[in-house]
Amino acid sequence: xxxxxxxxxxxxxxxxxxxxxxxxxxxxxxxxxxxxxxxxxxxxxxxxxxxxxxxxxxxxxxxxxxxxxxxxxxxxxxxxxxxxxxxxxxxxxxxxxxxxxxxxxxxxxxxxxxxxxxxxxxxxxxxxxxxxxxxxxxxxxxxxxxxxxxxxxxxxxxxxxxxxxxxxxxxxxxxxxxxxxxxxxxxxxxxxxxxxxxxxxxxxxxxxxxxxxxxxxxxxxxxxxxxxxxxxxxxxxxxxxxxxxxxxxxxxxxxxxxxxxxxxxxxxxxxxxxxxxxxxxxxxxxxxxxxxxxxxxxxxxxxxxxxxxxxxxxxxxxxxxxxxxxxxxxxxxxxxxxxxxxxxxxxxxxxxxxxxxxxxxxxxxxxxxxxxxxxxxxxxxxxxxxxxxxxxxxxxxxxxxxxxxxxxxxxxxxxxxxxxxxxxxxxxxxxxxxxxxxxxxxxxxxxxxxxxxxxxxxxxxxxxxxxxxxxxxxxxxxxxxxxxxxxxxxxxxxxxxxxxxxxxxxxxxxxxxxxxxxxxxxxxxxxxxxxxxxxxxxxxxxxxxxxxxxxxxxxxxxxxxxxxxxxxxxxxxxxxxxxxxx
Amino acid sequence: xxxxxxxxxxxxxxxxxxxxxxxxxxxxxxxxxxxxxxxxxxxxxxxxxxxxxxxxxxxxxxxxxxxxxxxxxxxxxxxxxxxxxxxxxxxxxxxxxxxxxxxxxxxxxxxxxxxxxxxxxxxxxxxxxxxxxxxxxxxxxxxxxxxxxxxxxxxxxxxxxxxxxxxxxxxxxxxx
Numbered sequence: 001x002x003x004x005x006x007x008x009x010x011x012x013x014x015x016x017x018x019x020x021x022x023x024x025x026x027x028x029x030x031x032x033x034x035x036x037x038x039x040x041x042x043x044x045x046x047x048x049x050x051x052x053x054x055x056x057x058x059x060x061x062x063x064x065x066x067x068x069x070x071x072x073x074x075x076x077x078x079x080x081x082x083x084x085x086x087x088x089x090x091x092x093x094x095x096x097x098x099x100x101x102x103x104x105x106x107x108x109x110x111x112x113x114x115x116x117x118x119x120x121x122x123x124x125x126x127x128x129x130x131x132x133x134x135x136x137x138x139x140x141x142x143x144x145x146x147x148x149x150x151x152x153x154x155x156x157x158x159x160x161x162x163x164x165x166x167x168x169x170x171x172x173x174x175x176x177x178x179x180x181x182x183x184x185x186x187x188x189x190x191x192x193x194x195x196x197x198x199x200x201x202x203x204x205x206x207x208x209x210x211x212x213x214x215x216x217x218x219x220x221x222x223x224x225x226x227x228x229x230x231x232x233x234x235x236x237x238x239x240x241x242x243x244x245x246x247x248x249x250x251x252x253x254x255x256x257x258x259x260x261x262x263x264x265x266x267x268x269x270x271x272x273x274x275x276x277x278x279x280x281x282x283x284x285x286x287x288x289x290x291x292x293x294x295x296x297x298x299x300x301x302x303x304x305x306x307x308x309x310x311x312x313x314x315x316x317x318x319x320x321x322x323x324x325x326x327x328x329x330x331x332x333x334x335x336x337x338x339x340x341x342x343x344x345x346x347x348x349x350x351x352x353x354x355x356x357x358x359x360x361x362x363x364x365x366x367x368x369x370x371x372x373x374x375x376x377x378x379x380x381x382x383x384x385x386x387x388x389x390x391x392x393x394x395x396x397x398x399x400x401x402x403x404x405x406x407x408x409x410x411x412x413x414x415x416x417x418x419x420x421x422x423x424x425x426x427x428x429x430x431x432x433x434x435x436x437x438x439x440x441x442x443x444x445x446x447x448x449x450x451x452x453x454x455x456x457x458x459x460x461x462x463x464x465x466x467x468x469x470x471x472x473x474x475x476x477x478x479x480x481x482x483x484x485x486x487x488x489x490x491x492x493x494x495x496x497x498x499x500x501x502x503x504x505x506x507x508x509x510x511x512x513x514x515x516x517x518x519x520x521x522x523x524x525x526x527x528x529x530x531x532x533x534x535x536x537x538x539x540x541x542x543x544x545x546x547x548x549x550x551x552x553x554x555x556x557x558x559x560x561x562x563x564x565x566x567x568x569x570x571x572x573x574x575x576x577x578x579x580x581x582x
Numbered sequence: 583x584x585x586x587x588x589x590x591x592x593x594x595x596x597x598x599x600x601x602x603x604x605x606x607x608x609x610x611x612x613x614x615x616x617x618x619x620x621x622x623x624x625x626x627x628x629x630x631x632x633x634x635x636x637x638x639x640x641x642x643x644x645x646x647x648x649x650x651x652x653x654x655x656x657x658x659x660x661x662x663x664x665x666x667x668x669x670x671x672x673x674x675x676x677x678x679x680x681x682x683x684x685x686x687x688x689x690x691x692x693x694x695x696x697x698x699x700x701x702x703x704x705x706x707x708x709x710x711x712x713x714x715x716x717x718x719x720x721x722x723x724x725x726x727x728x729x730x731x732x733x734x735x736x737x738x739x740x741x742x743x744x745x746x747x748x749x750x751x752x753x754x755x756x757x758x
Contacts, residue, residue: 236743260707277705277750279685311676311706311747312684342708342745344677396712 005050007189012046014192015039018199027206028291031082035202038079041072042191049186062117065186067107069120073133074099076165076194080137080158083201084144084151086287099136102129117186121170131170137162150283150320154201161197164190204280207288210256211272219253219298223335224447227298230326230336232351233448235361238304238339239399240448245270245302245337247447254296258288260305262562274561275305275312282313286321289336290328297332301325307342315347319354326356359452365398367443368406370458375436383410391503392573403444405503407437497536497577498528504573505543508566516543533578540574543567604630650700652682653689654749659733660723661692664753665699669723673730675738676708676745687754705750712742721750 001009019039026032048065051057081096106126109115115126141162145155168190176182188194225231225244233241242257249255249270256271273288275281289301303309310318325336338356340348352358365384372380387409388395393402414433443457498521505513520539521528547567608626654672656664663669674681682688682703690699709718714727724730731740 277684279683281684307676307708307745308706311681311708314683342676342710344745346677396710 001054004187004189005053008046008050008187011189011192012043012050015043015046015195018192018195019043022199022202025206026202027209028086028202028287031079031086031202034075034079034082035198038072038075038198039195041068041075042188042195044068045072046187046191052186062186063107063110066110066115066117066120067103069117069186070103070106070126070129071100073130073165073169074103076162077133077137077140079198080162081140083154083158083198083205084140084148086205086290099133121173127170134162134166134169138166148320149314149316150286150324153280154204154283157197157201161194164193164197168193205283205287207291208258208273208275208284210288210292211262214254214269214271214296216295217254219296220333221251221253223248223251223253223300224449225300225335225337227333227335228330229357230322230329230338231357231359232338232340233359233361234340234348236341236363237396238341239364240361240451241302241304241337241339241341243400244448245300248300254292254299255302256289256292256299257302258285258305259303260308261565275309277312279313281309282317282321285309285318286324289325293328293332293334293336296334298334299332300335300337302337302339304339304341306338306340307347310343310347315350319351322351322356323354359448360454361448361451362456362458363396364400364402364443365395367457368398368403368440370456370460371439371443372436374439374457374460375432383413386413389577390500391507392500392577400444400446403440407440410436497531497533500577501531501536501539501574504570504577508570508573516547520546536574536578540571540578543574544571600633604633650687650689652680652686653691653697654682654701655691655693657693657737661690661698663723664690664701664751667753669721670750670752671718671722672749672751673714673718673722673734673746674749676747681706681747681749690753700754701751702754703749704752707748709746709748710742711740711744711746714746714748718748 016039019036022035022039023032026035045065045068048057048061048068052059052062052065077099078096106115106129110126113124113126115124119127121127121130138159141155141158144151145159148155165188168188172189225248233244235241245255245257252269254271255269256273258273258275260275262272262274271292273292275285278284285303289303292301293299306318306322309321322338328334329336338351340351343351369380369384372383376383384395384398384406387393387402387406388398390409391402391405398406410433414429439457498517502514502517505517507513509516517539518528520542521531521535523542524535524538526535544567547563547570604626607629608622611622611625654674656672660669684703684706687700687702689697690701691697711731714730716727719725719727719730722730724733734740
């Protein structure tokens, strides 16, 4: 064997390993297939060279090697374009595949024109085609390097791979020709290096794993979020973004939530993706979203972890990913939702400069308080505070999902109070609660689109409230509202501990939460109505241990992480209930 | 100062070696191709340009790994906690200063100026100040979230609604 054939044979082995790696580890179907096709073409080319050189392949079969050479370089260009514009393949960049069209024509002409492996890079139609393929790939990487922050690192590695192929192919052949040495036609010694560079970029930009896999389908139907554009949800916490995802998934729309941590509860039909700490987080965010939308045109992607990606990859890269995602949305008639939660003011302003559809949304906690204020005046903050205490919630965690619980709390509180007051006052209070409940329900029923119109309870003119307050005060026949709602506060505190604990378990673990709590209570040998503060502490400890053990058993890191966070949250909220109760 | 001189000297040596290789390459090819001075100047100039551009690209892009791209400043106490590996989290306001991203290496400096180490950012996330947990505070080297907020109050105007960036760091070694 000659040094050239040994080098090529080693390159074949390395190339085969790289192809296997990408096929097994890659998550983008089209790129995986393109990489495999490109890699295999180079491998066949190498095997052909070794076979002819070592004499176990008929030299007459050189035409096959020439054909795979054409295929390999054309696929290199397509692969490079795909790695840079992967989010629009194959839909937007299908024209790239036209590069393969001349191959049958050139292969047909090769025998009659006398094109061989040795003369492949000469100034003829065949050589021109090969140079065009490599030139296209190089131009694309250089352009990406100059214009894109998002692909800066990737374009470096792609440039390295393409330049290596140029040096190992045409330049090396010209060199041998100039030195009058035998031409090692059909082999490109830089193949392993180029395939390694392409594999690195393929894996760096791989989408994050999804929680579940939905069947590929196109979706169309009524939706609160119109398709074909990204929408920015300007909100302090991603409450409306998550709610929109849940509601759209319930309508049957393919929906994916991409967050920094997996959500505690997953709605049926909702796909979740967790962003891992990585310098290429912005790129992976883009590829994850675009891959999902390519598989589910008309779908929805909600990015609640947008600010975390900015922290990981930087503002410019993340915003470029947002702009690229805008084009994906347009191509696929899909929707992407970006939540501005935890972005700094300057980042928020920069995002606004991108001129994406912008929806300013209210903070549900503040609006619920405003609604309560309209009915109950200055006692409302105390009322909401009492509700939060009873449910182990922080004020800022209250969302529209808590509205039914707030209404139930109000009704229980007022039922207690009306026993202590007489006639018209009790009736009046019930009317007020009904009025507040009705407004609360109407507010909770609003989707993000309606809420973004700005008719928020907190923005209502004060005059209307004043009128209501006078009426309420009249019902109470001169008693001070403050005193009455201080009493309501105390009623809230008297809510059975079981109910408070149950609310925590159900909110964190779903319907199964109540069963978990009852098991813990049974293990204490108590009945739900007999629970005391000390029992809550013990339940918190035991539940932490039991659920943490369960989390340890789970072998999926993402699920393990999710369970652990649920355990921590349950413990935190139970401790808060005990602390507030003390 | 001495370390900077050593670094500059090493870089110059590498550059000199590249230049020598280029000159040898031109001589070798000029001998074989007999392409003449004008052609050699054009082709050689182009190759030199490409090599320098590639070197710049490599340095500004992916290579070499571990090159510091910025700095984080710490008080003496914070620096001490990092040096003793007590603190693995760094909390900084999201607004204002430009903070490093994941994977980047930064110089860790005392507020007074001296560099005391190099830190690699292994994770970054955003949080409201009010959302920082006791666990976060302990990992940042403080006894409680309250103590963390108090310690930083002298440097920044903290409000519970402020957004902060929480960086998880890995110490790479003593400063050079």
